[in-house]
Amino acid sequence: MVRLTIDVIAKSRNHFKKKRGLSFPEYLKTLTHLHFSSKNIEDIGDLSMCRNLTVLYLYDNQITHICNLGFASNLTHLYMQNNNITHIDNLFNLQKLSKLYLGGNRIAVVEGLENLCELKELHLENQRLAPGEKLLLDPRTLLSVAESLCVLNINNNNIDDIRDLTVLKELQRFSAADNRLNNMEELEDVFSHWPQLLQMDLSGNPVCKKPKYRDRLITACKSLVVLNGREINELTRQFLINWKASKEAKKKKINKHMITGPLIPYPLTNNFNMGQGPHPGHSYSKANMQRWYPQQSLRSSIIVHTDLR
Template identity: 90%
Template structure:
């Protein structure tokens, strides 16, 4: 088993030979970049003497878990893609970490990043998952990254739902290609929260085959510059936004018309009480109208009156109109 230790660094010509004027302990204190990619490393030993380490390259190895990095409080870049990592452990002391590369591992749940408040890039593409598994996110981790994360790559991880990612309001670059995203309406709602989004890649998802897929996302993501590798023309975006606004306005107008319908001034009835007082539709003064007392109440026969002729019929049949002084 190959283990990354101080002794392994001492044997590396790529490092110590560059600063021959320094003693080895002093050299380790000045070391900021450590390159040990593709060395068949399976474990990380004690590197605490490298207290000023800022960039660590450990990609393309056989590392199964992250350990012994608690000393690296100045670390800003960690490259550990294409290893055998299954869990995200022992990262709480890396509070200055800005970029974390973990693609091509065996991670199922993204967790344990609650202390990484300065993390701007998180790369998790191409996890080697068991059949039926998909990449999941701990809500606590997402919430802790909401104000800092700008770049997220989760391509090819069997993901069919990204609603939990809505809290990442500072995202500028988002890649979720070759997953199983299919619900267009959900995506429109989620992307409407990402006001800073500039580049997005959803190619290879079932949703890409939906009608007007590209047009609909362009109108929702108003800051988007590149979608699925293709630049967005600003004139095209403005046309689509105006078209959508016009379509929605027309739809609202039709719904309102259907709800209100044609107005009928008075309720229809086939029974007219001849002894009733003046109809509300007629206005008369006391001087011009004689007091009329019906001798008997007559019930008119039932009539079939069209709506359009209702007012004229009522005017003719009202007893008040026949008792007005000349």
């Protein structure tokens, strides 16, 4: 098993370039970037001497769990994509972490990010999940990063519901390509809560086959600049917004007319001495109709009663 330790760093020609007058321990204290991608690393050992580490590259390895990073309180970028990680653990001390790359692992539930109040980018694409399994995002984790997260990538994770993502009001870039999103109304509602959204990719989802899906998403996301890799023309956006507003106004007018419009009352008589009026559905002679409604035109279907004394 290859374990990343201080000794491994010391043996690496790419890292230990001894500065004049500095011992190796002193050099480690000045180290800010650590590059150990594609080294068959399976575990992270004690790196606490690298107390000023800000960027750690560990992608394309065989790491199964995140550990021994509690010392890295200055870490801002963590690259651990394409490993064998199944759970997001032991990140609670990384309160300055800004970018987290965990794509291509085996994560089924996104959690454990509650202390990452400065997290701006979260990359979770292409998790290697069991058949029929989909990536789940813990609502508590989402709420904890809602005020900071600007970029979210959840491509190709069998996701069919994103309503829990509504709280991410600061999102500017959202990628959810090659999932199972199909509910247009749900998407419109979620996106209407993201006023900062500039770029979005939903390509490869069933919803993209629905009529006018692009037009509907453009009107739902008024700040959107790029959708599925295609730029949005501002004139087109304004036309669609105006068209939608006009359509909704017309619909409201029709509904209002249906509620407050004229009603046809049950035929009544204003002569209480005449007895029962005509029975609906029967045919009557002109004389009978004049006997029941002597003061009304036979052509009128609406009877106005002015005197019921």
